[in-house]
Amino acid sequence: MKKYLSCAAFIAAATLALTACSDPTAGSGGSSGGDEATEWPEQTADLSGTTLTIWAAxxxxxxxxxxxxxxxDETGAQVDIVTIPDPYEQGIQTKVATGDKPDLAFWQPTTSMLTALNAPANLQPLDDAPWLDSYSPELRDITGILDGTRYATLITSPAVQGVYxxxxxFAEHGITETPKNWDEFVExxxxxxxxxxxxxYDFTTPTGWGTQWWVQVQLADAAADGLWDRVNAAEEKFTDPTILGAIETYxxxxxxxxxxxxxxxxxxEDQADALLAGQAAMTVQVNSFFGQLQAKADTAELDEKIGFFPISPSGNVGTMIPDQANALVAFKTGDAQREAAxxxxxxxxxxxxYADFVADQNTVSLQPDVPTPDGVPQALQDVHASIADSVGSMQALAVANPDLYIYLADMIQGTTTPEQVAQQSQEQFAQLARAQGVEGF
Incomplete structure (x- = not known):
């Protein structure tokens, strides 16, 4: 599972974004964009002869x-689903840089990743989408927005960092209540x-991408207090006490x-096996981890064995990190008919x-009027329930995302220190921010 760009890939993407921004014709065309009201066709209007392409990981x-x-079946359209090989994000940005665009794509709906795709030039705005008021109120504006414009829409519940x-x-050791804050969790x-x-339980091979969750959940209170805004403005660094302290604690x-x-x-995979078998009691992870568990056990077994609670320094607050499987974007292709389709x-x-989609995916519904299927495991429902009080992750709120997980894995292997992890992360963050033209770097 690789959700985050390497330094080189992100710099290339940022360079693409800056190039497009400097060209008034870049990404233009079609009927979308500008100040004109967007037209939303009737859902089942005839589309015979129209072919749409969706890029997916x-x-x-x-x-x-x-x-x-x-x-x-309803419209007569043809929809082609094209798999973009991993690393997915880099592949899409390379294609878009050459002018190759789909009609729709799965995409991480965060500030940094919408910036990387140069949303204003390449994506259709979705501000007046007819389904927005159908979302649960706490989900309507939680992600997918860049500089006040909505470019992505959620289709499934955003991922949350927390404790599985x-x-x-717990029962074998007489534990009847889950921890109420980080200190209780550690005790x-x-x-x-x-x-x-x-x-x-944690892992470091082949890349150890899960290591960063242990640091980020410790930053939840600081994130709520504007940590990533300060980092974005070069007013605080990874090497300062807050982030460095979380690395040292880990x-x-x-x-x-x-x-x-x-x-x-x-x-x-070892992590999922260990938790399911009870070889380890807890792990800090995101929703994709539960997908591993679902591949190994049915809902009845998961409901019996696996629980979830969010964690933060001062309480039970989750750290939200929507990924590409959670959301869709629509591209400006220059073809007004296809953009409307x-x-x-x-x-x-x-x-x-939507109701049939939720049932087919056996996933939590984002809309109060559409019930969540009975077969959705309780732990996933608990993850979803934590979103309303969650805070944004580094991936959701920072203007760029360094390879923190790689540096942490190196630390665990014994080749670097916490101070070096923080320094490497800060240097890469600044490099990425400069490539995007962020002030202060």
């Missing part, structure tokens, strides 16, 4: 199959270790022996077709 290419088939735990392990880990149970917990002994060689497909997807 390897982990999202089956998501649209059922809803697009229904759209084809084994209920049976519970120490208690479990003293009783012979591995408290926490390493100290590993050094204390609270994690799996094989953390240097463990994999993402793309908007029509979105209207159908989030309108008449």
């Amino acid at each position: 390897q982990n999202s290419n089956t998501v649209p199959e059922a809803v697009t088939a229904a759209f084809e 735990y084994n209920k049976e392990v 519970l880990g120490r208690r479990l270790k003293a009783e012979g149970q591995t408290p926490f 390493k100290s917990l590993i050094d204390e022996g609270l994690f799996n002994p094989d953390i240097k060689t463990a994999t993402f 793309a908007r029509q497909l979105l209207s159908f997807w989030l309108g008449d077709g």
Whole structure:
């Protein structure tokens, strides 16, 4: 699972964005954009002879199959789903840089990733989309917006960083309540270790992308207090006490022996196996981790064994990190008919077709008038319930995202220190910000 751009890829994307911004004709064309009101066709209007293309990643290419088939039946359109090989984000940006655009694409709806795609030049605005008022109020404006304009729309519940735990392990150790803050979480880990149970699990191979969640959940209170705004404005750095302190705390917990002994060689799949089997009691992860669990156990077993709670320094606050499988964008292609047809497909997807889509995906509904299917595991429903009180992650709020997880994995392997992790992250962040033309860098 690779959601985040490498430094070189992000700089290339930022350079593309700056080039397009300097060219008044870049990304123009079609009927969308500007100050004109966008027309939204009727959901099932005839589209015979129209072909639309959706770009999807390897982990999202089956998501649209059922809803697009229904759209084809209703409208006569043809919808082609094209899988862009991993690394997905880099692949899309390379194609867009050459003028190759789909009609729709799965895309991470965050500030940094909409910036990387140069949304104003390349994407249709969705500000007056007819389905927006159907969302639960807390979800309507939570993501997908860049500089006051909406360019992406959620189709599934955004990912949240929090703690997945084994209920049976808790029961075996007489734990009847989940921790209420970070300190209680750590103290519970120490208690479990003293009783012979591995408290926490993490992995570092092949890239250790999950390591950064342990740092970011510690930053939830600071994020709510404007941490990433300050980092974006060069008023605070990764090397300052807040972020560096979270990195140091993470390493100290590993050094204390609270994690799996094989953390240097463990994999993402090992993590799922360990939690499901009760070899570890807890792990900090995001929604895609639960997908691994679902591949290994049915809903009944998951409801019996796996729970979720958000965590932050002062309480139970989640850290939201929407990914590309959660949202769609519509491109400015220069073909007014296809642009309108793309908007029509979105209207159908989030309108008449939404109930069937939710049922097909067995996922949490974003719309109060559409019930969540009975088969959705309780832990996923608890993740979704935490969104209303969540704060944004680095990926959601920072103007650029350094390879923090790579630097943390190196730290765990013993090749760098927390101070070096912070310095590497800050240097890369500044480089990425400069490439985007962010003031102060």
